Amino acid sequence: MPRSLQIALFVAAMAPLPLVIGSEFWLAWTTLALFYAYLGQSWNILAGYGGQFSFGHALFFGSGAYATAMLQIHLGLNAWAGFLLAAAAAAAVGAAVGYLVFRYGLRGSYFALVTLAFAEAFRVVANSLGITGGGVGLLVPLKPSVATMQFPEKSGFFWLVLALVGLGLILTAWLERSRFGARLMAVRENEDAARAIGVDAFRTKLAALALSGALAGSAGAVYVQMYLYLDPGIAYGPGMSIEALLAPIVGGLGTIFGPVLGAFALHGIAEIGKVGLGQAPGLNLVLYGVLLVLMVMFMPNGLFGLGRVTLRRLLPGVRNA
Amino acid sequence: MLDVIGVTKRFGGVVATDAVSLSVPAGSISALIGPNGAGKTTLFAQISGFVKPDAGEIRFEGASLLGRAPEEICALGVVRTFQIVQPFAGLTVRENIAVGAHLHRRRRREALDHADAVAERVGLGPQRDKQAAALTIAGRKRLELAKALATDPKLILLDEVMAGLNPSEIDEIIPVIRAVRQSGVTVLLIEHVMRAVMNLSERVWVLNDGALIADGTPAAIAADARVIEAYLGHGAASAPAAAATAHA
Numbered sequence: 001m002p003r004s005l006q007i008a009l010f011v012a013a014m015a016p017l018p019l020v021i022g023s024e025f026w027l028a029w030t031t032l033a034l035f036y037a038y039l040g041q042s043w044n045i046l047a048g049y050g051g052q053f054s055f056g057h058a059l060f061f062g063s064g065a066y067a068t069a070m071l072q073i074h075l076g077l078n079a080w081a082g083f084l085l086a087a088a089a090a091a092a093v094g095a096a097v098g099y100l101v102f103r104y105g106l107r108g109s110y111f112a113l114v115t116l117a118f119a120e121a122f123r124v125v126a127n128s129l130g131i132t133g134g135g136v137g138l139l140v141p142l143k144p145s146v147a148t149m150q151f152p153e154k155s156g157f158f159w160l161v162l163a164l165v166g167l168g169l170i171l172t173a174w175l176e177r178s179r180f181g182a183r184l185m186a187v188r189e190n191e192d193a194a195r196a197i198g199v200d201a202f203r204t205k206l207a208a209l210a211l212s213g214a215l216a217g218s219a220g221a222v223y224v225q226m227y228l229y230l231d232p233g234i235a236y237g238p239g240m241s242i243e244a245l246l247a248p249i250v251g252g253l254g255t256i257f258g259p260v261l262g263a264f265a266l267h268g269i270a271e272i273g274k275v276g277l278g279q280a281p282g283l284n285l286v287l288y289g290v291l292l293v294l295m296v297m298f299m300p301n302g303l304f305g306l307g308r309v310t311l312r313r314l315l316p317g318v319r320n321a
Numbered sequence: 322m323l324d325v326i327g328v329t330k331r332f333g334g335v336v337a338t339d340a341v342s343l344s345v346p347a348g349s350i351s352a353l354i355g356p357n358g359a360g361k362t363t364l365f366a367q368i369s370g371f372v373k374p375d376a377g378e379i380r381f382e383g384a385s386l387l388g389r390a391p392e393e394i395c396a397l398g399v400v401r402t403f404q405i406v407q408p409f410a411g412l413t414v415r416e417n418i419a420v421g422a423h424l425h426r427r428r429r430r431e432a433l434d435h436a437d438a439v440a441e442r443v444g445l446g447p448q449r450d451k452q453a454a455a456l457t458i459a460g461r462k463r464l465e466l467a468k469a470l471a472t473d474p475k476l477i478l479l480d481e482v483m484a485g486l487n488p489s490e491i492d493e494i495i496p497v498i499r500a501v502r503q504s505g506v507t508v509l510l511i512e513h514v515m516r517a518v519m520n521l522s523e524r525v526w527v528l529n530d531g532a533l534i535a536d537g538t539p540a541a542i543a544a545d546a547r548v549i550e551a552y553l554g555h556g557a558a559s560a561p562a563a564a565a566t567a568h569a
Contacts (some may be wrong), residue, residue, distance in 0.1 A: 193407035198392050
């Protein structure tokens with residue numbers, strides 16, 4: 001089945017859900033799972049396709065969220081315009097950080113640590129500035145309307161996030177069959193070999209970081225309209241960075257649908273955990289930690305990889321499911 | 322076409338290449354030989370922009386290559402292969418070759434079609450849907466060649482594409498390299514397989530301890546006393562002569 005058809009089918013199957021799901025809770029749950037699928041797709045493009053493992057993706061999420069929140073509060077900017085500017089601001093942060101990091105040839109764990117450090121530095125800065133509301137955070141005024149991206153009905157957010165997930169899927173599918181994507185995967189596999197046959201690894205990684213940043217930043221902008229509140233811990237804390245990387249790792253790194261599958265699996269498990277283990281704060285993080293260790297040890301290719309292996313065992317001769 | 326002029330590179334106290342000068346004419350196949358550690362691969366790394374020379378000049382079609390990044394040098398038409406093969410292991414053979422093909426082809430379709438054509442040229446046609454990681458060593462050597470060829474180079478630097486191959490595999494790849502030259506690509510190869518060097522090259526340079534010690538036709542090189550000494554040790558060149566006298 002062609003990728004475009006798979007994506008269309010997925011979106012078409014998901015779209016009527018708000019009309020079917022009666023409970024507010026489950027609608028919110030599905031919306032949140034889709035939201036983390038979108039954030040995970042952003043990480044997947046950089047790490048799954050580009051091999052650059054960021055441990056501080058909150059840097060982009062938070063920059064987008066703060067950009068739109070500050071523009072709305074201080075300048076009265078429309079949230080939809082804020083959404084686009086948030087993507088642009090996070091892309092710019094990605095390009096700036098990438099320029100520094102890649103210029104000095106930092107790879108692998110050094111890249112991961114530098115992104116983590118930048119996210120922390122931004123958190124400290126956001127904590128101490130007046131314009132970001134400091135540690136108290138920012139309250140975005142409530143103006144329910146489609147025009148302000150604060151949908152009166154919860155289903156509005158569902159459809160917005162679903163559209164973004166669809167966009168992320170299309171972008172990733174394009175990556176798999178474009179020159180940029182081919183170069184990005186070549187850099188992931190072997191940077192020197194890629195350079196030897198004409199790939200500008202520096203520019204390729206920089207573009208991937210900016211693109212990934214734009215997606216994460218736009219996710220931040222949507223988050224602000226959903227919760228109408230932002231503080232440095234939410235924006236730049238490790239929580240979002242972990243959510244961003246867990247979904248694709250659990251679902252399948254470098255696969256188009258991996259982040260979606262991973263986000264639903266993770267949040268399903270987290271929900272079951274809440275029912276089974278009670279509501280102790282931070283418990284979901286413990287669960288995530290255990291899950292991450294198990295995934296990396298036993299299923300390094302994620303749920304998609306597991307599916308492929310099982311299919312191959314059941315149907316010898318199937319090579320690429 | 323390629324002019325290397327007095328290129329010197331030191332790593333600490335070791336002189337990897339010592340004022341090496343050579344000049345490769347367009348349309349030729351030439352070889353760079355020498356014992357292990359002679360500086361052959363370091364010279365390739367300097368031509369292709371991976372290592373910066375301490376002194377000297379490298380020109381390709383009159384333009385200096387010094388200070389240019391590997392990808393820029395590749396775009397000018399000089400491409401290298403790696404002695405230790407560097408496939409993109411997680412990609413298929415076709416996708417591997419397409420990365421090179423994309424240098425001058427933006428569209429995916431064109432790059433894949435070109436990759437198929439190059440795969441045929443090097444004899445990887447039947448294996449193009451395989452993962453690169455699943456190839457045998459002979460297959461990986463061909464892939465290394467194919468990735469480089471797909472960039473439409475004017476000059477290709479082949480670093481031991483025959484090392485690790487068995488004699489029949491070597492016999493198979495010699496005509497492939499000859500066909501590369503026939504298609505208008507100049508070839509400079511590093512090789513230890515003397516049968517291939519003798520068979521293919523019009524001109525041979527011999528490096529030893531970083532310095533050029535001889536150059537000429539393959540036949541002249543094989544008879545050169547300095548070359549025999551470099552390979553077999555001091556005094557080796559006079560030994561056959563002495564042995565011949567003793568028998569007489």
